[in-house]
Amino acid sequence: VTPPRTRSGTGATAKTGAGARKAERRSDALTRERITEAAVELLDAADEGGLTFRALTQRLATGPGAIYWHVANKSELLEAATAAVVAAALEAGPVSPPAGPSGPAKPPVSPQDGMRTVALGLYDAIEAHPWLATQLAAQISRSPWGAVTPRVFESIGQQVRALGVPEGSWFTATSALLHYILGAAGQNAANSEAGGGPHASRGAFLDAASTAWKELDPDDYPFTRSVADQMRTHDDRAEFLAGIALILAGATAGA
């Protein structure tokens, strides 16, 4: 009575129109991968609340029992969706994991470029899948022994090491970078999401926030007011990378 535990696929992000797709083909068998793929699509379409066993059964043209045969419960499904998206985001990075039987030896990248690649890979994945930041954070703190945590930690950590951070600070620096990446990218994703379109009302969103900040009480909020413009005018990607650079400066300074 043990369900099959197939390894989670890597490329589970099949792009489709955001609209609800009607029940379609169902000639091929139901697999853990197909379920995970559908889960990712539902999460992308309607964020957190979009993933429902009802919606899932409709999209896959089955009953809930069929899904529960492949997946233990909803949180396992969320873990699988997270793992799939993270794997896809990280495999393009400079630390490509299995590497095969030694391919044609990629050109070496500078440590700075390596770090940027990893950080932006996660940044872009979170922008494409806004639910990812929350899920990743939850999974990392809830089960550090899971598959996802070491995968992310390793990718960042290898860059930390390559950049010459002293060994005593490896854990601290990697943790700081990890938390910053998730937090900043998550915030950016929320900004991008506001208003539906990827860039439609993003400016309006930031304008509203900036304006609200400038209307705060000058006595209680002098700092926030003074920084309101800095927040509205910045380029998000550049700002994100500036944060990475700032942390790395601290990590290599000896701390």
Place this chain on the structure above:
Amino acid sequence: VTPPRTRSGTGATAKTGAGARKAERRSDALTRERITEAAVELLDAADEGGLTFRALTQRLATGPGAIYWHVANKSELLEAATAAVVAAALEAGPVSPPAGPSGPAKPPVSPQDGMRTVALGLYDAIEAHPWLATQLAAQISRSPWGAVTPRVFESIGQQVRALGVPEGSWFTATSALLHYILGAAGQNAANSEAGGGPHASRGAFLDAASTAWKELDPDDYPFTRSVADQMRTHDDRAEFLAGIALILAGATAGA
């Protein structure tokens, strides 16, 4: 037909036994503060999932309609609970907000101590209320114009300024610190929570994680394996402060 919008109280964390309390007194009127207080208690007792309108009505000895008269919906209730706990955590800090008609002038604190006080205030609040990290992160990214975001941002930012960080880096440094604090404290809270007791099986939790990390494939996970011990043996509070110091070192270095 507009419900009253009383200002959210500051000290809403009334400590009570963790067990479910039976329906009690109900002589006094229902207020937004009393509802928020009960919400915080339910969240503390059973994390995220513990806050339910059913549980809330039972604890307050009312029907759901009564609660909906004071509070628009569940997410507003979560916002209020977050705001109350954050206010309590921050009011002890070095930047005490209204300050009254200039009291007896507190002894000046060094910028380093000020930063530590603010950071540890949030750290402790998150450890006492593990749901806080997620809620705060969600609220900060979803509505930067809300009441909570500027409150937290200001507290951290004033310390950043006091520490002599160049103005061009204020926003970046404050963001990095904020995300680090939420992430690291959230992770610590999850560790503490594992096993119910505050310190009961925390060691076991970290041991399990550390052991799992050391059993990873040496080819794919050299870095994670090498820091497995660093993660198990560290003192959490010291590690947390080391992260703060690391980011500040980067921020003051010129970045």
Place this chain on the structure above:
DNA sequence: ACCTGAACACCGTTCAAGT
């Protein structure tokens, strides 16, 4: 082995009705 779908115990929210 794999799938079906009715059923169960919940949940947030509404709203006519009371005081």
Place this chain on the structure above:
DNA sequence: ACCTGAACACCGTTCAAGT
């Protein structure tokens, strides 16, 4: 103005039954 509580539309999950 404030509260009651039945009702609604959902949700995750189970499980006897089919193939």
